[in-house]
Amino acid sequence: MPKASRPLARSGNLVSLEPLQQRQGRERVAMEARRYMPPTHKTISRDISEQLIRRITNGAYPIGSKLPTERLLAEEFGVGRHVIREALKRLDALGLVRIRQGSGIFVRDLELTAGIELFDVLLTGEDGEVNLKFLRDVLEFRDHTIQLVVRLAAARRTEEHVVQMRKLVKERRKALTDMRCLETVTTELYRVVADASDNHIFALMFNTMGRILFKLRREFDVPILGLEQAQDLLERIVEAIEQKDPDMAALLAMRHAGALRQALFADGTVGRSDFQQMP
Template identity: 30%
Template sequence: MTQRHIRREAVSDQLFALLRDRILGGELAPGSALTAERDLAAEYGVNRHAVREAVKRLQQARLVEVSHGGRTLVQDWRRTAGLDLAVGIAAADAGPSVEDLARDALEMRACIGADAARLCAIRCSELAAAQIVEATGRYARSGPDLAELGAADVAWWRLIVEGSGNVAYLLAFNSLVDGALPVAEVPGALRTGELLDVDAHVRLAGHIAAREAEAAELLARELLSRSVPAVLRKAVR
């Protein structure tokens, strides 16, 4: 029988997750003082080093802030936190649901994709435009298997986002496709209207190659927005 080693999660990681969930769930309200370090250590039965590490991560996530008086105050995460917190929200037992976050991520994806297509049509090199057109042909040959189409779609959109020359869009794209956001967990069956429309992909690549920025933006937004209503319908059921 093969011996399996289970990775033990650090105590500070567990404490961070517990405190994060209390903040996201509203149990620790914005503006309130976080429990003192020694009291947190006693409450959770951990050492003070673990508490300091957990609080440090809360600071890095902009969930808490150390005031001039030395107190650690809870922040309003909706005003202070960044996209990196989305990973925590998806895993948390409190705060927005995974379904809501998936909808929000798909809406953001449509906005970023539309503007990336516009910028790509303006900024990308002739070589990059040719690569997008070539990749469209590979995309067309990937169907009708949805898993294959999904993988080809990610590779195709990566070329467009890279061609936009916008590093912020590229980093957001990476978060959307590497599992950091729950959009990656949306079943392919809910995205058939988008994935199976090979003609729209071909036309979008043509708009980019022809430097038709406005047409590229409009078509990209329409194409990517098709998956949002599907997720909304699922969430309502």
């Protein structure tokens, strides 16, 4: 089986995590990213709905229980009943409650009805701190999915896919100082890799989870591991895909994921810090 032309690591580790570089990269990229992020305008009803969602997810309102009436909620939050009604409609749209006219509002089974729409709410608590358990779950799902996608892409890619990937990684390197252009090029690169896997479900999954993948990348991967290292990783994965080396492609993705988890959970990097809500 052909191997990628470069060795797996230059100095024993795929990713070097020097504390100084880590801090400087985090501050620089977070500041640059915020320049291109539209401000988040959260309505009062949305804020209330998120608080109610957290109460449902943490068990304060158990499955099958009846929520307080609109009047009681309005008194608790100090708002009009129309604001509470709007917040409850959002919970209903998310599948978290069932509104029974004349009977009340009842909590549904989160495991059966909730979807990826809850990502933003579940990732942070009311105090703004990151929910580490949920973050671990998300990263674990993402990392295993990416490993499978790049493995399949390496086995099934066409020459056309390779040409597109090589063009995009070159464009991406040129765009490292332009965050908006960088995300556009990276999005297209991810789409090409997903398409190269020749699995329609992965392509559909990218359409559904693309926003979340980029939020994770922007808030954690890039600030912690750095733009240059992320670029180097993508170039080497594309090289492994071009060489039709599924094992190398998956290994590179796995080593990147391991380095990120170590940085996040071993040294207390994650916290309130500069975490942003996606618009």
